[in-house]
Amino acid sequence: MVVTVSHAGYVKRVPLSAYRAQRRGGKGQGRRPDARGRFRHQALCRQHPYAVLFFSSAGMVYRMKVWRLPVGNPQARGKALINLLPLALGERITTILPMPEDEATWSSSHIVFATRSGTVRRNELSDFGTINRAGKIAMKLDEGDQIAGVEICSDTDDVQLTTAQGQCIRFAIGDVRVFKGRDSTGVRGIRLEGGDSVISMSILRHVEATPDERAAFLKMSRAVAGEEVEQGASDEEASVEATLSQERYAEMSAAEQVILTVSSNGYGKRTSSYEYRITGRGGKGIVAMAVNERNGPLVASFPVEDEDHIMLVTDGGQLIRCPVSGIRKAGRSTQG
Numbered sequence: 001m002v003v004t005v006s007h008a009g010y011v012k013r014v015p016l017s018a019y020r021a022q023r024r025g026g027k028g029q030g031r032r033p034d035a036r037g038r039f040r041h042q043a044l045c046r047q048h049p050y051a052v053l054f055f056s057s058a059g060m061v062y063r064m065k066v067w068r069l070p071v072g073n074p075q076a077r078g079k080a081l082i083n084l085l086p087l088a089l090g091e092r093i094t095t096i097l098p099m100p101e102d103e104a105t106w107s108s109s110h111i112v113f114a115t116r117s118g119t120v121r122r123n124e125l126s127d128f129g130t131i132n133r134a135g136k137i138a139m140k141l142d143e144g145d146q147i148a149g150v151e152i153c154s155d156t157d158d159v160q161l162t163t164a165q166g167q168c169i170r171f172a173i174g175d176v177r178v179f180k181g182r183d184s185t186g187v188r189g190i191r192l193e194g195g196d197s198v199i200s201m202s203i204l205r206h207v208e209a210t211p212d213e214r215a216a217f218l219k220m221s222r223a224v225a226g227e228e229v230e231q232g233a234s235d236e237e238a239s240v241e242a243t244l245s246q247e248r249y250a251e252m253s254a255a256e257q258v259i260l261t262v263s264s265n266g267y268g269k270r271t272s273s274y275e276y277r278i279t280g281r282g283g284k285g286i287v288a289m290a291v292n293e294r295n296g297p298l299v300a301s302f303p304v305e306d307e308d309h310i311m312l313v314t315d316g317g318q319l320i321r322c323p324v325s326g327i328r329k330a331g332r333s334t335q336g
Helices: 103-108 211-224 235-239 246-255
Strands: 002-006 010-014 039-044 051-056 060-065 093-098 110-115 119-124 147-153 157-163 167-172 198-205 258-263 268-272 298-304 309-313 318-323
Touching (some): 002 093, 093 147, 147 198, 211 246
Antiparallel strands (some): 002 039, 258 268, 258 298
C-alpha cells in the first residue's frame, strides 16, 4: 500500500500495483491535485498489521492502522485528515513514519527527529509505542520550525542530514544522546547558512574505514566499472593509489550503500556512501549535489538498492515510478 498525504490535509492508501513502472525521464502519470495543488508525503506500507505515525506542525504525533485509512486510486483526492485525526485549527501533518511490524524489536530501537532548522533528537522507540486517540507530544518546536524527518535507527547507525542548498553532514548516532523526555528541542545537527533549511534525514549503516581506504575503494570501483575519475570526485580519490587488498575491497563493497539525491527541477543521481565522510555533529557539512539554476534546490536524499523502484511526485500532481538502476552513479558534487 502507498499512503499519500497532501498539503491540504487529505490522505489515502493505494495498492502499489496501481502505479506502473516506466523508464526514468518521462512525464509519468497524471493525478488530480487537491485544492492547493500540492502533494506532501508518501510512504510504502504493508496493509496488516502496520501502523503509521503522523507528525504534525505543532509537534504532536498521532497513530493510525493502515487498514483504517481510506482506499482510493491514483487519481483520487482521498479523505480529509481532520475527519480522522483530532487536528487543531491550523495544525497540519508534516511527516509520516510507518512503524516496524515486529513490536519485539521496538525496545532495542531508537527514533530520531530532525527539524528544518537543523536540530536533532533521539528517543527510545518504545516511547511512541502507545499513542491514544488524542495523540501525544512528539517534540517541542521553536516558532516557525517544523519536523523535517523522522527515522528509526539502532546504536550502530549514522545520521545524514541534507539541506536545500546542497550541503550535507554525516555523523554517528552516538553523538546524539538518548533523551528521556518528549518535550525538548534536541541538539544541533548541522550549522545552516542564512536561508538554508534541512530537507531530508537518512539513516546509514556505520562502516569503519579510513579516508585512504574510502578513496581507494572509490577509485577501484570506478576502474572495475571501466570509468575514469570524473569531475566532482574528491581530491583524495583523484590522488590516492589503489592499495586495497581484494579481501578488503570485497568487505567494503558488501557494506557499501548508495545514496539517491533529487532536486526540485527533477534531476537526480546515485552516489556511493563512502563519498560522505563521517564528521562530528554540528558542523557546516560538505557538498551533497550541485545546486544551480538547472537543478534547483534539493528536495530529497536517501539510500536505495539496485533492485528498488522509486516514485517521484510533483506538486502539480504528476507521478513517475522507475527502476533505480536506470539512474547513473555520479560524484558527490556533480549535477546529476
